[in-house]
Amino acid sequence: MTPSPNSAHPVAPDVPPPVAESSAAMCGAPCWVSLMARDLGAALDFYGAVMGWTFRPGSLGEEFRVALADGVPVAGIGALAPSLQVAVAWTPYFAVEDADITAARIRERGATVAVGPVALQKGRGALAADRDGAVFGIWQGPLVTNWEAWRDRAPAWTRLHTRDAFDAAIFYGEVLDWASRRPGCCEVRYEHEEVLLSHCGHIVARLASGAVEAAPDPGLRPYWHTHFAVKDPRSHIEKARAHGATVLAEGTASSGPWVRLSDPDGATFTLSADG
Numbered sequence: 001m002t003p004s005p006n007s008a009h010p011v012a013p014d015v016p017p018p019v020a021e022s023s024a025a026m027c028g029a030p031c032w033v034s035l036m037a038r039d040l041g042a043a044l045d046f047y048g049a050v051m052g053w054t055f056r057p058g059s060l061g062e063e064f065r066v067a068l069a070d071g072v073p074v075a076g077i078g079a080l081a082p083s084l085q086v087a088v089a090w091t092p093y094f095a096v097e098d099a100d101i102t103a104a105r106i107r108e109r110g111a112t113v114a115v116g117p118v119a120l121q122k123g124r125g126a127l128a129a130d131r132d133g134a135v136f137g138i139w140q141g142p143l144v145t146n147w148e149a150w151r152d153r154a155p156a157w158t159r160l161h162t163r164d165a166f167d168a169a170i171f172y173g174e175v176l177d178w179a180s181r182r183p184g185c186c187e188v189r190y191e192h193e194e195v196l197l198s199h200c201g202h203i204v205a206r207l208a209s210g211a212v213e214a215a216p217d218p219g220l221r222p223y224w225h226t227h228f229a230v231k232d233p234r235s236h237i238e239k240a241r242a243h244g245a246t247v248l249a250e251g252t253a254s255s256g257p258w259v260r261l262s263d264p265d266g267a268t269f270t271l272s273a274d275g
Contacts, residue, residue, distance in 0.1 A: 028176035028186045029199045031095040031143055033156045033226050034076035037088060037265055040065070043077050046263055050240045051228065074156055074228070088265045090226035091127070092158040092205075093137035094176055099124040102138050105175045106130075130171055132163050132222035138176075156229070158205050162222040165195045165207040172207075229274035233259040236271055 037043035044065060047053050051067075053074065058064035063079035080088065096102040099117035106113050106128050114135075116126030123141020130136065162168045169188055173179055178186045178197065186199050195207040230236065234257055237247055244264035251258055256273025263269070 026095050026186075026199060027097050027182065027184050028172075028178050028180075029095055029197070029204050030092045030158050031139060032076065032093040032137075033074075033090055033158065034078065034093065034137070035088070035090050035267055036078050036080040037267075038080050039265065040077065040079040043263070043265065046243050046245070047077065049243050050236055050245065051230075075226075088263075088267045089135065089223070090267055090269050091135055091137050092224050092226065093125070093139045095143070096138045096140050096176065099126055099138055099140040102126075102140075102175060103128070109171055109174065111171070111175075130162075130168065130222070132168070134160060134162060134168075134222040134224050136224055157203075157227050159225050159227065160205070160207040160222070161225055162207060162209065165209040168207050168222075169195045225268065225270065227258075227270045227272045230271050231274060233257050233271035233273060236261075 035043065040063060044055055047067060048055065051069065053067040053069055055065040055067055055077070058066050058076060058078075065077050066073050067075045067077060075090075103113045103117050103126050109131065111131050112129045114127045114129060117124045117138075117140070118126070121141075123139060125137060125139045127135065127137050160168060169178070173188060176186075179188045184199075186197050186204065189196050189198070193208070196203050197205040197207070234250065237250070237259060240261050241247065246262040248260040248262055248268065250260065253272070258270055258272045260268065260270045
């Protein structure tokens, strides 16, 4: 039975339920992506039909589900409080050792912590926006799945579209301890006009310049954009349209074809070839 998201509940980030692996082991790396939907049942129907995902309950209550692709946890989907008038969007979460220290660093550098840090099950999470307005989350504690398997299989990855990728890399590097030479920290390098974030040789995020802070089109403003890896992105187009999605763009990259979609609630994401 699909839970009803219509009852009011505290607004909190949809974060991983606890298992054995901790955020401290991959400090600064993306460790999860989540969607807060206005109609949870409709979101589950859409992503189940278009992506072929199945869902299991999360540990945060009836308003949350963990999406599985071939049995592997991919993402979280939760119900957004009806009274909250915000854009529905996919949000990446970054692993941190101490959410309170990270939140203080965010504020010290002129960015915003919108929610939290709050205690959720055995961890702590927060939602923030960087200095250019791109929304992201932080998570301290046990993760939903074996992170290295999630990283290596790459069911989801994220790219920051921002005003200045180098400036953004400095901000996130200071906040998330990138390139700090600490055990488990991420490395940063420049390649093909992007800043690449890697962990143990695996690319886990990309930062690209070109977004315009005051652009009237939200898709041109700074934001983190989630990519889901699928075998054939174009094979999902007709099914997505049939279930209320809008095809925003499609093309071919060095890794293969890609398709950018907007779900019926307005959340954008890209399907990329998994190679």
